[in-house]
Amino acid sequence: MATLIRNARVRPDSWRLLEGPFDRLLIPAEDGLLPDLPAEPLIVPLALWLRRRDDLVERLPHVGLWLAADQDPQSAAADLPRFGVIAVRFGEFADGRGYSLARVLRERHGYRGELRAIGDVRRDQLYYLASCGFDAFVLPDDEDPRGALAALTDFSDAYQSSVARPSPLFRRRLSGACA
Amino acid sequence: MYLYDEIDQRIVDERVRQYRDQTRRYLAGTLSEDAFRPLRLQNGLYIQRHAPMLRIAIPYGLLASYQLRKLATIARRYDRGYGHFSTRQNLQLNWVRLEDVPDILGDLATVQMHAIQTSGNCIRNITTDHFAGVAPDEIVDPLVWCEVLRQWSALNPEFAYLPRKFKIAVNGSREDRAATRVHDVGLHAVRGSGGETGFRVSVGGGLGRTPMIGHVIREFLPWQHLLTYLDAILRVYNRHGRRDNKYRARVKFLVKERGAPEFAHEIDAEWTHLKGGPATLIPEEVERIAARFVRPAYEALPARGAELEARLSTDAGFARWHGRNVHPHKVAGYAAVTVSLKRPGSAPGDVTAAEMDALAVLADRYSHGELRVTHEQNLILADVRQRDLAALWGELRALGLAVPNIGLLTNIVACPGGDFCSLANARSIPVAEAIRERFEDLDYVHDIGPLDLNISGCMNSCGHHHVGHIGILGVDKDGSEWYQISIGGSQGEHASLGKVIGPSFAQDEVADVIERLIACYLAHRDGDAERFVDTVARIGISPFKEYVYGNAHQERSRAPRQLAAA
The missing domain is CATH 3.30.413.10 (Sulfite Reductase Hemoprotein, domain 1)
Known part of the structure; x- marks a missing residue:
């Protein structure tokens, strides 16, 4: 089974990511019914969620949602708390939109479930990704997840307010709660 | 000079350790060229024409004499014995070896220096008026705010992979000596009607191939909201700035495309989610940072000594240098002095290691052990007693660093x-x-x-x-x-x-x-x-x-x- 980093551990991953063309899942068969969705826990793209919400909603919380870096979660805002997982896809690691998107999901929409980074996600970005609210990371095949774990502790503290540490260093200095 | 506390120091040390490991993996072939590129850029390392170039941050241009000595040592040991001061108040070494950079960064960390985010698509070194803290026309001392912003921008996890680089300048005087209107964000410190500090915020300025003057999008931003408002600007830019064409990726293009009023509206909409949140600044922090700045203990001196007047009227060479390279100071009896790095046979902004050492001595002797780097690629001794000016001039002349050309054509x-x-x-x-x-x-x-x-x-x-x-x-x-x-x-x-x-x-x-x-x-x-x-x-x-x-x-x-x- 595939693995991922979740909560700073390497774990098996039971979710199936529905990527690529999914149009066939939107075309009714001759009997007028939409095709069955795959049975396993599924992470579906936003467009599929919006089109087949009623079919998918029965599977909550065994359905997850994935967003591209340029997508806004607003259209699914009311459902976000119920997803078993939300994934943000990095087309390339140097595209930083996903960092802001993660903060918006966590801080604006109050999403508390698993937030995973997928796509071009590499060891040297893990610390910042975790700071912005990701708690799960699916690394490409050429990255060893066990070796990458160390990156999560690259820094013992940070100046900014973030999802990982909402209180910025300047507030924690006052209370003596710094690392 | 802002002095690190142990947390500031630890963060910089951890950054060196992180980059040392990244360099090791790159050299071992387990980190690809593409994956390594933004990492080295955000640690100041460019691949140049002849050799890698390392750009060392001099936050808001403020430099202590012991730091300058360390730069001299580094220039001798790892480079060809000289450095180049850039227009962004940084120092560039043109001949370093990629494999030496972790050691150089380690050496810099011993004097509370780094090369964090001096390149790459991230928030760059904060720049300011080179007369910050000593200018007679100062409204607000920008140095404390620059350090607030250094800490906010350093290793900021959300804004490390922006569409393009992002430059912020702070000015606190009547005259704008920080070129705020040609920065991605310009912060002009002002006083409100009750004397409280705030910032006039401009956005979307920049030079490059499509130069633009920034638009003021907020006339008075109370200081408490400085970081949340910047977070809002950066977030809108990070999410909506163009990424398909690097020549159209700076925030100025987003401002132009949206129009400044609409852009300001978008910032405000984002800001409503952040305003008043945990990143809202508190007076304790501003006071803490201010207290960590070592400031000169000024003596009570006469505004202008008879000795200086006499020298000015009898020594034409001194008077000429005084007229061009000596600047007024907010404290009576003091002056700021520009050391011209524009002299025969030397590229603008270039300084040899021997000159760095000599200037460190002069800074200790005449200016409380501090120097500033200007965006015109000169150095400044900002706290010189007027009665010492003639002696300082003599020493600078002996070094060939007293060319009286500040503000003139040859200050290229x-x-x-x-x-x-x-x-x-x-x-x-x-x-x-x-x-x-x-x-x-x-x-x-x-x-x-x-x-x-x-x-x-x-x-x-x-x-x-x-x-x-x-x-x-x-x-x-x-x-x-x-x-x-x-x-x-x-x-x-x-x-x-x-x-x-x-x-x-x-x-x-x-x-x-x-x-x-x-x-x-x-x-x-x-x-x-x-x-x-x-x-x-x-x-x-x-x-x-x-x-x-x-x-x-x-x-x-x-x-x-x-x-x-x-």
């Missing part, structure tokens, strides 16, 4: 250009040297009066040619180096962009062209008080074009140059 600002930079279309340094040689006569240069001359080797505009009274831009035409000349640019609160005078010139023609522009100015100026740039504004560029191109067709072979009578 120039990027490293094609001699070093792999982006450049043309060389900058030989052009600067040719102009300096042509205007060697100091009397003549003083008669010409205030003039900013800026040279960039390419459209990236590191030499800020757009805002030079005379701007020179290296362009590539069919594989050879040409120079396009513009006039009428200016920096500061009323920043303007220069206009191109016409077709470009070969390298050996540039000094002649500058001479003709000056001749035109001298013929048209309305008295000594009218600066070159004022004359351009008054009469337009046509007369200048006439002087430069008028007879050009007949005498391409170049008649003996006509030096205007000074």
Whole structure:
């Protein structure tokens, strides 16, 4: 089974990511019914969620949602708390939109479930990704997840307010709660 | 000088350790070139024409003498014994080895320095007025705010992979000496009606191949909201700035596309989610940072000593240097002194390791052990007792660092250009040297009066040619180096962009062209008080074009140059 980093551990991953063309899942068969969705826990793209919400909603919380870096979660805002997982896809690691998107999901929409980074996600970005609210990371095949774990502790503290540490260093200095 | 506490120090140390491991993996072949590139850039390392170039951050241009000594040691040990001060108040080493960089960063960390985010698509070194804290026209001391922003921007997890680089400048005086209007964000510190500190915020300024002047989107941002408001700007930019074309990726294009009012509206909408949140600044933090700045204990001195007056009236050389390179100070009996790094035989902004050591001694002896780097590539001793000026002048003269040309034509600002930079279309340094040689006569240069001359080797505009009274831009035409000349640019609160005078010139023609522009100015100026740039504004560029191109067709072979009578 595939693995991922979740909560700073390497774990098996039971979710199936529905990527690529999914149009066939939107075309009714001759009997007028939409095709069955795959049975396993599924992470579906936003467009599929919006089109087949009623079919998918029965599977909550065994359905997850994935967003591209340029997508806004607003259209699914009311459902976000119920997803078993939300994934943000990095087309390339140097595209930083996903960092802001993660903060918006966590801080604006109050999403508390698993937030995973997928796509071009590499060891040297893990610390910042975790700071912005990701708690799960699916690394490409050429990255060893066990070796990458160390990156999560690259820094013992940070100046900014973030999802990982909402209180910025300047507030924690006052209370003596710094690392 | 802001002194790190143990957490500041630990964060910088951990950054060195992180980068050491990244370099090790790159050299071992387990980290690809593509994956390594942004990591090394965000640690200051470019791959240049001859060798990697390391850009060391000098946060808001403030430098302690012990740090300068360390830079000298590093320049000797890892480079060729010199460094180059850039227009962004940083120091560049042009000949380092990639595998040595972790050790260099480790050495820098021992004196509370780093190279964090001096390159890459992230928030860059915060810059400010080089007279911050000592300027008589100061409204708010920007240094504390610069350090607040250094900490907020350093290793900021959300904004490390922006569409493009992001530059912030802070100014706190009436006069804008930080060029805030040509930065992605300009913060102009002001006082509210009750005396409280706030910032006028401009956004979308920048030079580069499409220069633009920033738009003010908020007249008064109370200081408590500084970080949340910047978070809002950066987040909107991070999410919506263009990423498909790096020449259209700076925030100025987003501002232009949306229109400044709509952009401001978008920022406000984002800000409503952040305003009042945990990143809202508190007075304790501002006081804590202010208290960690080591400030000079000024003596009570007379405003102007008789000794200095006497020297000024009897020593013309001293008086000339005093007139150009000595600046007023907010404390009576003190002055700020510019050490000109624009001298014969040396590229603008270049300093040798021996000079760094000597300047560190002078900083200790005359200016509380501190120096500042200016965006015009000079150094400043900011807290000199007026009664020491003559002695300091003598020592600087002995070092060849007392050229009295600040604000004048030979105070040329120039990027490293094609001699070093792999982006450049043309060389900058030989052009600067040719102009300096042509205007060697100091009397003549003083008669010409205030003039900013800026040279960039390419459209990236590191030499800020757009805002030079005379701007020179290296362009590539069919594989050879040409120079396009513009006039009428200016920096500061009323920043303007220069206009191109016409077709470009070969390298050996540039000094002649500058001479003709000056001749035109001298013929048209309305008295000594009218600066070159004022004359351009008054009469337009046509007369200048006439002087430069008028007879050009007949005498391409170049008649003996006509030096205007000074």
